[in-house]
Amino acid sequence: MSGFDFPPLSRVAFSTLQFNIGRLCNQACLHCHVESSPSLSGLQDNSSGELIDKVIALLGANPSITTLDLTGGAPELNSHFRRLVEASTSLKRKVLVRHNLTVQGEEGQSDLPQFFADNNVELFCSLPCYLEENVNQQRGGGVFKLSIDGLRALNSIGYAQPNSDLQLNLVYNPLADHLPPAQQALENDYRRVLAEEYAVQFSALVTITNQPIHRFKHFLQRENKLDSYMTLLRDNFNPQTLESLMCRSAISLRWDGKLFDCDFNLVKDLPMLNQQGGEVVIDDLLAGALDSTEIAVDDHCFACTAGAGSSCGGALVQEV
Secondary structure, eight states, rough: OTTTTOOOOOOOOOEEEEEEOOOSOOOOOOTTTOOBBTOOOOTTTTTHHHHHHHHHHHHHHHOOOOEEEESSSGGGSSSSSSHHHHHHHHTOOOEEEEEESGGGGGGTTTTTTHHHTTTOOOOEOOOOOOOOOOOOOOHHHTTHHHHHHHOOOOHTTTTTTTOOOOOOEEEEOOOSSSSOOOHHHHHHHHHHHHHHHHOOOOEEEEEOOOOHHHHHHHHHHTTTTTHHHHHHHHTTOOGGGGGGGGGGGGEEETTTTTTEEHHHHHHHOOOBTTTTTOOOOOHHHTTTTTOOEEOOOGGGGGSSSSSSSOOTTSSSSOOO
């Protein structure tokens, strides 16, 4: 299957706006496809207040956009993050946040658990293993302990607790060049270890395949494993995943106002194009002029369709 080209895809709906609010982060993880980092300037690759205003206007004018999915970097570090969340929830939109847990320890962020709860935010929190050594290897020294502290803070405010609708999802991605294990079996292991060893609860575990983009791609190149990893992804292509790919019902907005079919295309600068071949920006959506249905695909798409599939919401098909 090494010469197999990724099949064409088209968008069937648009109900989720995923917004990469900026690359600024308090971590620099080994697998990060965005190459986020604490060393980035607060203004570099970070959404302006004007763009935040346009997103709020877009949600207000389009009730068909039912979900706002906020990612980064650490989206909470953008100075306009909280007013965007509050405006979106006041518009009765579901808000998801890709939350790295350790950002709660940054200056002015200790009240994030209460803020999230007040706005009924659904959280997706990276915890690539339940073993301290593995997490610190991938995400940095001391990150595991800080992550456990963050999870306990969220639990104390009601997240993942009985009779609570506050959703706290954990995100697993492999430490190296292999596919994730079966999602449900791994969730059972996470649930047992985190409860017994750390008294931590969560709602669900999602597994995500590492993307051969930027920082993880550089790691594979240093280890001379890029070709074998791409072969692994291609050889495990599962056509049953195509129907449930996130890009078929979501659009990704970048911090500069440009639109993309997914967050991976976003960081590879593979833009969404209109029927005239021009790049689509948020102003086009505000004008009601979205005529793009063809999804731009490339080799990295094999990561989303290998095995049980992978998306920002985890496995796409039931594992056997």
